[in-house]
Amino acid sequence: MNKKTKLTYLFIPALAVLLLFLFFTSPDRLPLYALFVPFVTIYILSYVVFSLLADALLGNLRTSARRWLAISLAALPVTLLILQSSGQIGQNDALLFIALVILLIFYFRKADFLK
DSSP, X not given: XXXXXXXXXXXXXXXXXXXXXXXXXXXGGSOGGGGGHHXXXXXXXXXXXXXXXXXXXXXXXXXXXXXXXXXXXXXXHHHHHHHHHTTOOOHHHHHHHHHXXXXXXXXXXXXXXXX
């Protein structure tokens, strides 16, 4: 089984869980720990998307570097969502996160310890 197939098997259930959770629950009736379910599923979906993009666009990069890049890039939108949902994000913060993404891409392209 190739990597695309494995990621598809991860993507489809995560998307189904997210959609079912968002359509059939109300945040004011949920316990605190259940409020993290959308963020975890969005992270999984983001990881799958960024992993496939890294494989398609950065195929010459080592596999471990592409994996770390996908993990790091998937964490950024989730962090932005958490900060935005708590009202702790502004325009400058979003620009800082964009700069961080650019630095991460540059770093993972040049890092030699990810062999």
